[in-house]
Amino acid sequence: MKKLGVGALLAAATLALAGCGGSSSSSDPKETTELTVSAAASLTDALTEIQKTYEADHPNVKLTFNFGGSGTLEQQIEQGAPSDLFLSAADKNMDALVGKGLIEDGKHAELLENELVVVVPADGGASIGALADLAQDEVKKVAIGIPESVPAGSYAQEALTAAGLWDQVRSKTVQAKDVRQVLQYVETGNTDAGFVYKTDALTSDKVKVAFAVDPASYTKASYPIGIVKATKHEAEAEDFYEYLQSKDALDVFVKFGFSLPE
Structure with a gap:
């Protein structure tokens, strides 16, 4: 049998690989x-x-x-x-x-x-039914999103300002990076209340809606x-x-x- 040279062997191998590549590419799934x-x-x-x-x-x-x-x-x-x-x-x-x-x-x-609401722990706590209640001495901490970066926090500040309550409530606010962190603060009892969206409140059985914030008091969400x-x-x-x-x-x-x- 005639022996193939190194060059011929390399060429044959290259053709074989190319053939394999061609046959497999047709069955490969589309790139994700x-x-x-x-x-x-x-x-x-x-x-x-x-x-x-x-x-x-x-x-x-x-x-x-x-x-x-x-x-x-x-x-x-x-x-x-x-x-x-x-x-x-x-x-x-x-x-x-x-x-x-x-x-x-x-x-x-x-x-x-969406709609802005105030939530409180489901197992009770301070009696809260309106914005004015957040200024009570009984309410120690109120969670809101950072107003500069979290729209719900900005809306909460607008509503409290419109009610003339921002200066009273600001000192007891606990600011969060987003509404889900606000929700967590209320769920764990780390705050007495928190401003979240209605949709956030619906995801948790550890909080209850104390009241809906008047939509006329803040920018439409x-x-x-x-x-x-x-x-x-x-x-x-x-x-x-x-x-x-x-x-x-x-x-x-x-x-x-x-x-x-x-």
């Missing part, structure tokens, strides 16, 4: 795209449920959520942190990014609305959505953007206590 969604903490439960349905229908897309205060998320996007979509709990944070050209033109919209211009996955980001505005997704949001813009 990871979408990073920066979203207000109050959307955690609804988006987690939506994620299951969306990923089941889109097996080549993996959703990764970065939950936090809307102001903090806005700053992260401004500083170049990876993000494909932004869901804010306040118009001002979305407007700031739109104004700086960091959101895709024509790819932002009002998605949801709107939730805009937008595609971040720096996304590297424009087609996938746009598909999820559209899906979140579909009836299937909106029904989930409503189930968790959100309302839809009129």
